[in-house]
Amino acid sequence: MMPNNFQFGDKTLNLSNAQVMGILNVTPDSFSDGGKFAGLEHALKQTEQMITDGASLIDIGGESTRPGAEDVAAEEELDRVMPVIEAIKQRFDVIISLDTSKALVMEHGIKAGIGLINDVRALQNEGCLDVVAQCDLPVCLMHMQGMPRTMQQNPHYNDVITDISEFFKQRLHSCHQKGIKSERVILDPGFGFGKTLEQNYQLLARQQELLKMGLPILAGISRKSMIGNLLGRDVNERLAGSLSAAVLATLNGARIIRVHDVKETSDALKVVEATLHHKNI
Numbered sequence: 237m238m239p240n241n242f243q244f245g246d247k248t249l250n251l252s253n254a255q256v257m258g259i260l261n262v263t264p265d266s267f268s269d270g271g272k273f274a275g276l277e278h279a280l281k282q283t284e285q286m287i288t289d290g291a292s293l294i295d296i297g298g299e300s301t302r303p304g305a306e307d308v309a310a311e312e313e314l315d316r317v318m319p320v321i322e323a324i325k326q327r328f329d330v331i332i333s334l335d336t337s338k339a340l341v342m343e344h345g346i347k348a349g350i351g352l353i354n355d356v357r358a359l360q361n362e363g364c365l366d367v368v369a370q371c372d373l374p375v376c377l378m379h380m381q382g383m384p385r386t387m388q389q390n391p392h393y394n395d396v397i398t399d400i401s402e403f404f405k406q407r408l409h410s411c412h413q414k415g416i417k418s419e420r421v422i423l424d425p426g427f428g429f430g431k432t433l434e435q436n437y438q439l440l441a442r443q444q445e446l447l448k449m450g451l452p453i454l455a456g457i458s459r460k461s462m463i464g465n466l467l468g469r470d471v472n473e474r475l476a477g478s479l480s481a482a483v484l485a486t487l488n489g490a491r492i493i494r495v496h497d498v499k500e501t502s503d504a505l506k507v508v509e510a511t512l513h514h515k516n517i
């Protein structure tokens with residue numbers, strides 16, 4: 237059985253209720269915010285608003301991983317994320333999730349007091365397993381097929397759930413070899429990361445099969461192409477689609493939902509939770 241209480245550094249979250257993770261992009265090219273949160277003041281206002289609106293985690297990322305994006309140097313990523321992490325730590329009592337795939341950035345973030353390492357490359361880059369092994373923070377291992385620059389070119393799966401489960405097993409094995417226990421691992425199927433529209437919806441439909449791994453699931457679908465391409469909607473017109481996806485991901489077992497629209501998602505998930513409360517009792 238999965239424990240309900242999950243430790244994020246010095247903070248505990250009860251994952252028996254779905255939790256909202258608010259996205260704070262600090263990339264100049266972030267695709268849906270147009271880089272307008274690049275400034276520290278704006279990032280802090282955005283953070284405060286997301287906390288008020290119901291986010292229990294704030295995910296800070298300084299590397300764009302949108303399809304086609306180029307790599308960012310570690311120094312540049314540190315320059316983008318560290319001032320924001322430090323300022324948030326000073327002012328707010330919220331769990332900071334650091335979206336990075338670089339060992340050096342993880343190391344700095346850990347020292348600054350983050351509560352979660354969110355790695356879309358699932359600790360496959362050099363040094364990441366070692367850095368995570370030396371701390372006791374949780375880590376989110378996300379599935380991606382290929383690399384951001386080319387991942388949408390020709391994704392292929394024998395079976396999307398089987399293949400993703402296999403990937404998780406391999407990554408968990410590597411974690412265990414370094415002494416990173418499963419108890420601090422969160423799994424994420426990686427919607428949109430090397431997946432066609434069909435594959436993304438099959439994944440959402442069958443997401444609960446991943447619960448067999450016995451670990452909490454995080455899902456990020458907010459404003460993604462699987463919404464936009466299905467509906468023919470620009471990135472700023474994807475709220476209703478994103479909310480539907482957040483509800484479905486929660487019904488299908490996700491415990492943390494990564495979103496741009498925190499207020500609306502928190503409301504939607506409260507309605508889901510109030511209903512689910514009456515099941516199995």
Ligand code: 8Y7
Binds near residue numbers: 354424
């Ligand atoms: C995800 C993510 C992104 C996701 C996790 C976007 C950083 C692309 N997507 N991290 N990051 N899961 N764990 O559209 O789905 O937000 S970036």
